[in-house]
Amino acid sequence: MKGARFVSVVLRRADLRTAFPPRFVARLKGRTVARLDRRAKYLLAVLSSGDTLLMHLGMSGSFRVERAARTVPHDHVVFHMSSGRSVSFNDPRRFGLMDLLTPRQLAAHATLSRLGPEPLSAAFDAAALARACRGKKTSLKAALLDQRVVAGLGNIYVVEALYLARLSPLRRASTIATPSGAPRPAAFRLAAAIKTVLEDAIARTSKPYRQSDRFQVYDRAGERCRTPRCMGSIAQRTQAGRTSYYCPVCQR
DNA sequence: ATTGAGACCTGTCGGC
DNA sequence: TGCCGACAGGTCTCAA
Secondary structure (H helix, E strand, O other): OEOOEEEEEEEOOOEOOOEOOOOHHHHHOOOEEEEEEEEOOEEEEEEOOOOEEEEEOOOOOEEEEEOOOOOOOOEEEEEEEOOOOEEEEEOOOOOOEEEEEOHHHHHOOOOHHHOOOOOOOOOOOHHHHHHHHOOOOOEHHHHHHOOOOOOOOOHHHHHHHHHHOOOOOOOEHHHHEOOOOOEOHHHHHHHHHHHHHHHHHHHHHOOOOOHHHOOOOOOOOOOEOOOOOOOOEOEEEEEOOEEEEEOOOOOO
């Protein structure tokens, strides 16, 4: 899409998680994609008009880039680009999102403007994590899912990071910081674990992997804990509406 | 202000 | 084999 122009835009279904803004198609048509960006789980295409096309895949969304556009079930939006490629947005569950924001709307966006640091950036470290968790009465699990604490972690990677850091998902978020907000040792372990888990996941996206080895704890209720010398078995419970998997023995 | 629960929607899977 | 309920990797809103 980068450097290409929207020749035509087909809305095959205009009710994703939110409705498309007025004149969505007209405002895209003829514009060039100046830049493609990502913030947390949001994709942003900055257009020659100054507007930004904001996209989110939800739980089941995906894009397909093709030279000759096919149509498959659940294709909701198709961009025909001047490069000769078509870009199809497919989303069975329709939790995805597309919006078109003016520069003013982008700057004031309620969700985007409140997002925490990117977990793989230098801005995210033990000190930043501790500061964000300071005084939080909620669980570590809920805190890490809160996109204002750290941006872009979902349920699986929160579960995996807590396991690697040997921290219980049930533990109070505030306990990784001192009362003044300085990082305790747990904050260093957790920040490092988050980076490791994400880097590993990204490295694996380009390689074939065995489905069964994707995760260390996620979806492994009842299995032996894989931490060396730990005799625990993986427990499962619901927190804040999401499923946590953890070892009650080595995660404290 | 913070927190948890419910809502959104469809596909898949396990159990009967 | 077929039906049915439970559940799913994410936000977002609302009410306590």
